[in-house]
Amino acid sequence: MSNLFTIKEELIELKGNTSSLIVVDMQNDFAHPNGVLFCPNSTTIIQPIKNLLIKAREKNAKIIYTKDTHYQDDPVEFPIWGKHVIKGEWGWEIIDELKPETNDMIIEKLRYDAFFGTPLDHVLRTHGIKNLVITGTVANICVLHTVSSAKLHNYNVIVPVDAISAITDFDYQLSLRQMDFLYKVLLTKEKFVIFD
Numbered sequence: 001m002s003n004l005f006t007i008k009e010e011l012i013e014l015k016g017n018t019s020s021l022i023v024v025d026m027q028n029d030f031a032h033p034n035g036v037l038f039c040p041n042s043t044t045i046i047q048p049i050k051n052l053l054i055k056a057r058e059k060n061a062k063i064i065y066t067k068d069t070h071y072q073d074d075p076v077e078f079p080i081w082g083k084h085v086i087k088g089e090w091g092w093e094i095i096d097e098l099k100p101e102t103n104d105m106i107i108e109k110l111r112y113d114a115f116f117g118t119p120l121d122h123v124l125r126t127h128g129i130k131n132l133v134i135t136g137t138v139a140n141i142c143v144l145h146t147v148s149s150a151k152l153h154n155y156n157v158i159v160p161v162d163a164i165s166a167i168t169d170f171d172y173q174l175s176l177r178q179m180d181f182l183y184k185v186l187l188t189k190e191k192f193v194i195f196d
């Protein structure tokens with residue numbers, strides 16, 4: 001399996017003022033054991049994401065959280081997944097361990113892709129951001145779609161593989177395969193990502 005993708009194990013230095021750390025959908029419904037669509041592996045990525053948040057904040061890299069957001073009668077996703085992350089409810093909130101701070105940006109997204117129908121690209125471009133470190137859950141769903149869209153928008157995308165989670169190992173592996181093979185995303189680990 002290891003030849004399906006390559007994980008770069010050397011330091012990656014990113015300028016804080018042209019980089020953003022994106023935390024995808026670390027909301028109670030996906031990342032808390034009581035969530036309706038809990039992804040068990042998501043608890044293992046909390047610490048790596050915390051570490052990245054500390055490093056990004058130190059160098060003023062833009063921190064952006066996405067929140068999957070649905071209203072009471074979502075006609076697209078509820079037939080597939082059932083009700084989840086309904087705006088204003090507990091399941092929609094970011095998990096306590098990763099609570100956003102005042103200056104962090106929150107992007108509410110209705111679909112898997114954080115660019116689709118949101119101001120994310122506009123925000124990134126107006127801040128001169130070129131590098132996106134993308135983390136969160138679920139690897140083969142909202143993370144993969146957001147990574148794909150970021151590459152289609154021609155951003156430099158870095159994914160620390162220990163900061164994304166999927167429900168099954170197959171889903172995780174296929175996500176990394178697609179990111180590497182299809183989009184030439186830079187796959188790495190949290191400890192190698194440095195903001196300066």
Ligand code: ZN
Pocket residue numbers: 068069070077084085110
């Ligand atoms: Zn959803």
